[in-house]
Amino acid sequence: MGRFVAGRLAATLPVMGVVAVIVFALLRLAPGDPAAILAGDAASPEQIVAIRARLGLDEPMIRQFAGWIWRLLHGDLGTSIISNQPVLRLIGDRIEPTLALATTTILFAVAVAVPLGVIAAWRHGTWIDRGVMAFSVIGFSVPVFVLGYLWIFGAAMQLRLLPVQGYVSITQGFGPFIERLVLPTLTLSVIYIALIARTTRASVLEVLGEDYIRTARAKGLAEPRVLTRHALRNAAVPVISVIGLGITLLISGVVVTESVFNLPGLGRLTVDAVLARDYPVIQGVILLFSGLYVLINLGIDLAYLIFDPRIRY
């Protein structure tokens, strides 16, 4: 297995290399000019040209690319064209809210969705099953921002239970930290609850028809034990795959939730950088995402080993 892990980690490098080339090329081909953005509305074309030269954006693309890769190999992701801040610092500032929201969302979603899926499969065809399926359809269908505004209206504006927006770092206290994450988590987790619950239901349903479940019941095991020890464990591989997919989506795709609840995460950093054509920031964030994707997928593959001993690497 050690060789497998080492191989997968080594494979990260060419993946990130390909990502680096594609991102760099795509950004340079996209319309927009960070120098014009930096200069502002009243700047003359001559001033924009001067800023472009100062930033090195007028150099041949291959030279810009070589310079970026060289700095990257020395651990330097570059400096934001717009804010003049190191990209590493920008990412460092924004990663905590994203990880916090991703963690609370996935934990809450798994805690709710897996039992729901198991119960729905166990009570297949009953009103509980239909209720879970109906919830799943609604969860997939309602846009995140609609749910967010509804939570804000109800819990923050009407009941005054929770704040409307903002983020407080866990270093400033767990209470304020979690207080700001409750509504975003409830909002964002709905779609993941729907996704995981449906997958769990389908997977457990398939397993419940297996001979070993009948055997387990025949030898007198209690139903909860049959469901958790035998059914769920054997149904776990596809569920873990979906959870892993959910984590990758959560890290990179929570920009709407971050905007609605004013969370200063990586999603907003990426969108802001794209809108401002802040090349070093976009490149840095996408490289980070690609690295995280590889690591998360590796983690999922390793998790299979725990739930299915038949799998060998």
Add this chain to the structure above:
Amino acid sequence: MRAGLTRRFAVGLGAVGLLAAAIGPGTAQDNKKVLKVVMHSGLRITDPIITTAYIARNHGYMIYDTLFATDERFEIKPQMLKEYSVSDDKLTYTFTLRDGLKFHDGAPVTPEDCIASIQRWGKRDGMGQKLMEYTAALKAVDGKTFTLTLKQPYGLVLASLGKPSSNVPFVMPKRIAETPADKNVPEEIGSGPFRFVKAEFQPGLKAVYEKNPDYVPRSEPPSWLAGGKVVKLDRVEWINIPDYQTAVNALVAGEIDYIEQPPHDFLAILKKSPGIVINNYNKLGFSGMVRMNWLNPPFDNPKIRQAVLMAVNQQDYLDAQIGDPDYMTPCMALFICDTPNATDAGAPMKPDLAKAKQLLKEGGYDGRAIVIMQPTDLAIVAPLAPVTAQALRGIGMKVDLQSMDWQTLVGRRAKQDPVDQGGWNIFHTTWANADLLNPIANVGVNGKGKVGGWFGWAEDAEIETLRDAYARETDPAKQKEIAAAVQKRAYDMGFYYPTGQYAAPLAVRSNLTGILPGPAPVFWNIEKK
């Protein structure tokens, strides 16, 4: 078993509810000396000289001070200066700094700092560049005094040094002001009423300012950007909330105190919300602009540009952009209504479609598609392009309305290429009216063309002669006459069409007092009760 699982699930959900309840309600800021503000944009560029972005200008007013400032009567008043004098031949201005001026790093403000700051600003700003064209020398005389010597009399020395909007000639320490004008300053050190808390700066998210305890305000009462800058808060936090619905909810819930520019759609709701006040602090307001590209046909032909000016209707723009009559004012004065240079000279007072069609015919319009760039992500500018498109279609022009984000637009509008090689025909933008008050500040009447001109590259020697005459004139009455001539020439030649003036008021909590009227939002004099 079934009941057990259901019960456990219910307990789980209940725990989340209890957690929320235990944490308690959203807490508004307890400290009455801390102001939480949502500005019109997140602060990303902290150099108010390299960029003309208004958020950088507003940041500049927090941490920097100015030699002069404009007051509510459009008079230029000394701000950092104790006194100034002008020689009889009007060629030498002598400036003396007032006592107690100190930068945030503790260093005293010296004439060398002022000179370096003026020189850097003079490389970027339109009025600054003009001033530098007329300047023979800037020299320090002693520890408090410096002189500006002109090559010939120039009527806009004080108006330039006291200009209220981008780029404002803020004073920085010499070592920072020596940064090349096309490079961001490395530090945010000023001598203004607030200090920038760099450690808490998160570009695009949060900028924090604290009261500068060493700042010595002038003794005069505040008036616009002039007078005493007395800070009554300990700390001001600019928090960027990208979603205005959330920002408005946060204001109503008391989590923030101040929104600089809530969209007009929200104003009616906010007016009805208890504890919220709408404050139209900026009576000068804002304006939109239709800008044609003189380099590309058919707008290389003045008759076709005239046809556009005859086809469009200012009221249509205002209805589409603002909608609420309380916040919009038709105005054809290019140098802004109710200001010293306001005039109707040369303005097409109402659309004349028959004349527009006639001009199109005389201009030989060949039916080519007009590329109009529409920035769909900028709510205040986005409605303008469809109005122009419809007006042009109304006189028989073919229109290619191209949607894009604002950043794509600002990149593309810098291209002087033909339309089929990535060029363009028309774009729209908006301005703070403080930037349009005279023929030198207003880039829309710049007639320098491809070299030195503004996007659209209007080229007209006659208007440049008039602008030079305005700059040299020292008599305000004569300046006004020349401004009228500039405006008439601009309309005759089709420099741009103003889409009307509008207000962009603040929405604030009712416990805020002392918000100063002016052309830019400032935070001195504000108290939080």
